[in-house]
Amino acid sequence: MSRSDVEADLLLHGNLVNVYSGSISESYVGVKDGRVIYIGENRIRAGKIIDVGSRYILPAYIDGHIHIESSLLIPSQFAVTVIPRGTCCVIADPHEIANVCGVEGIEFMIEDSNRTPLKVYFMIPSCVPATRLETSGAEIGLEEIEHLKRNEQILGLGEVMNFPGVIMGDESVLAKIRACEGMIIDGHAPGVRGRDLCAYIAAGIMSDHESITADEAMEKLSLGMWIMIREGSTAKNLAELSKIVSKGCPERVMLVTDDQHADDLLAEGHMDRVLRRAVEEGIDPIDAVRMVTVKPADYFGLRRLGAVAPGKSADIAIVNNLKEFKAEIVLIDGRIVAKDGEYLAGVKRSIIKESVRGTVHTSEITPEDLKISSPRIMDGWVEVWTIQVIPDQIVTEKVKCKLPVRNGNVLPNAKNDTAKICVVERHHGTGRIGKGFVRGFGLKRGALASTVAHDSHNIVAVGMSDDELCRAINRVREIGGGLVAAEGERIICELPLPIAGLMSDRNAEFVAERTEDLNEAAHSLGCNLKSPFMALSFMALPVIPKLKITDLGLVDVEKMRLISIFAGSESGEST
């Protein structure tokens, strides 16, 4: 039997979206042994035929840049959630778990990702630790890169966030880029332009997902970068960047999410949501599809993916129309893995390695540990450098606040919306605690604590009393990591995140429900931020201006150094 006369296992019939020709035509798609073997107008012999009528046959989707940890789901549960939406592949940067567990964390992600049919590729996190102004759980150096890059699921080096280092010729970061020569090198260059951008690209960096204006994206594109337009749970750049996709599809543009929370995944979807948004922004639907299929496949060199065409993996999404992109049938490797939104492919059993559990290494703390002593004043007021939260942004302001001192201890002040914030080192049991104040959470009482605290993921906690802070922090410790809200003597809500203190071992529905409960709990304590725990998770990120806090203390990000919380001017009890 000749190859061109073989019987297909499965024959689909419907409106095929051709990402090469940019056209749609009623076609037959023959599948055998997991691969597409035929596309054409004529019916061929097949074991099974599915006629999808007026529905559209698309290549299943690829998310070119995502941190799976941001969903608080382990890769297999993430897969269960996104496959029914039409996703067949994601390229993950396991930057978060790498900061906690290093290579073992990355290897856990790889192993866990193989429990479902989702194709998960990984980039080696390039900036672990992110800075020397915090204590991470692990480092990813050259040795780790050499070890990891041999894994078939590793495609290259993850977003090189240390763009100042690249531009200045910092040998430590350039050596990492060299170590990944020939592989994919992702970039991260917010606002970098002109000659600095040339230097960044000349170092070997191939893509960027941080543009926030069309002008910036066009400059990067014209210098040879691939542009990832980001539309995730946090950063949403499609409205602005859709301008670069003006007439026809620019050749080096794709759509990515960067991060997606479990509740958003359930409520709105994954790449199907991004496709809807792209079409809402006026992008031609076929171009939109190309930017989540053939484009990322080309960029990452995933030759078997990205199109419904002979020789490609039969990874196919069948959708109702090219506006809603509601996936009715999803195939991966020729197998139906989801139907009408229901995941059908099972999750392989696996025992989660102990090395990614029990990652909160700190002694129980006491309220005494959290006290902030005023150097000179026993009772009165003191002026302190305070982190000012800006709603819905991860940048903060650096402001001065006058706070009350009682018995030599500086106290938060609800009247002025100022809470205490602490970062407890949790990787090495050093007992180190960074302490300071933050304004803008709206808390009246209680405390929130979390092991999700970018980038080192120590325990970050915000609260109105040392007792409540202590309670929340100790509870986080007891449950091996997670999100906790405490009020008085009581833990009022919690979401355990036993995997590295970053991810639940439960499903998206559980995580989404608990996240909602936690938000409500925080709001009941007076917090007026939309996502209190997310806001909290960025307070310890010392690469984002202006004032942040780590286990080492308060960080003036613009000066890239630790500063005292005391603003210098102290006064006796007055106002």
Added chain:
Amino acid sequence: MSRSDVEADLLLHGNLVNVYSGSISESYVGVKDGRVIYIGENRIRAGKIIDVGSRYILPAYIDGHIHIESSLLIPSQFAVTVIPRGTCCVIADPHEIANVCGVEGIEFMIEDSNRTPLKVYFMIPSCVPATRLETSGAEIGLEEIEHLKRNEQILGLGEVMNFPGVIMGDESVLAKIRACEGMIIDGHAPGVRGRDLCAYIAAGIMSDHESITADEAMEKLSLGMWIMIREGSTAKNLAELSKIVSKGCPERVMLVTDDQHADDLLAEGHMDRVLRRAVEEGIDPIDAVRMVTVKPADYFGLRRLGAVAPGKSADIAIVNNLKEFKAEIVLIDGRIVAKDGEYLAGVKRSIIKESVRGTVHTSEITPEDLKISSPRIMDGWVEVWTIQVIPDQIVTEKVKCKLPVRNGNVLPNAKNDTAKICVVERHHGTGRIGKGFVRGFGLKRGALASTVAHDSHNIVAVGMSDDELCRAINRVREIGGGLVAAEGERIICELPLPIAGLMSDRNAEFVAERTEDLNEAAHSLGCNLKSPFMALSFMALPVIPKLKITDLGLVDVEKMRLISIFAGSESGEST
């Protein structure tokens, strides 16, 4: 000194053609250590500045598919000829020399290609020998592929001409494709459409350069193939295929030559000629440039090539305008390698390996060896199957001719434009000679002989008497291969091709002049074909219909078998 503040070695200023954005803008281009480090509107510090005024700065050109042997030049001399035209890189399929010398021939091509700055990459010839109906000098099997593919200049498997084998699932050809998995697999599928084409592509074949209609090319494109539009010395498809480059540049299309003769290279150029032709056909000049720069670089994964952009090799052509594409300055790796058409970069000394010389292994022949005996008739006429030449085409017709028999020998007949044609096995000294007749050369007297005889490159000769044939063949043997025209006792013109019997060791000017002299010599013998030796070289190619001749005898290509020259009906002396 920071990387973004480094001094450039060289700064160019002119109209930069940006192949990413598709725009042209007055720009500075900074070069350091052979790489582009800066593109922008602002002047930066540099050791040397070249302002090219209103001229255009383009990426230097890449020819994605060429058989260098067709130029009759060795790679280094080919490079000397094409670099001043703006070419920086070619992807060569050394199919011809592989048929003569096998791996050693390919290794010679690689070594010789490294004598100049031209970047020459190679594809492993996939079909050596082309058929079992001829005797080649060598075979390229799995073992040879495994050996060759480790070489850094090898990019993958050359055009898989055995498309029937692929479509029928022939294990020997599929194994070669599998051996090159992950590399580039070039195709060759003239007229293959529909389900056969799907099977061919599904086997892993990524490109095609054989389309002759826009419709055929569009079908291949829509199934995921890269289309190479061919515009060489022999096949010229641009006029028709420019239709697929309608609005904007299709993403998977490039321009290639396939073959280019020395005289055409000198008179008309290389990729600059193809660019002129593309613009003549109405293709937007920037799209045309993209199809000889960024497109082949993308297809072949040559990340450092194809654009003037940060991090890329400073391979640059500076041209007068985007219509004539006259290269005034050519840079490779930041060095000026040609100026005003003059090659400036030198040729590294090298001793050509003995293994590619002296490849004509045959004893001296006598006129007796060339006689064709009539089986039954001593004097009279006999009907023989005759190759009918079609001017300017490589396909032939199969016709019957009545030829005179004298003393039992069948003779050519000038009155009927029928000459004798012989193929002398020259690789293994078997003494095997295929003999037959050909109509359409126009010869009145004399003989032509050549060691360029696709695909096995035995000695092919056409002539009006056994004496003259013998003289021409023996002279070819004496000079170790080449092209020879003989008349009576005299060799009237010759071009020695000592390298594998395929290439001269002299420069393009010499080869072009001799080629012209040879054509004139052939015309003086009565030949009315435009390129007599090229026509002759295709007479022994048994994969092209309908009737051909090899050292094993007359081949009916459609039946893929050897046939007797005698058409069955013989008669006594009559007409």
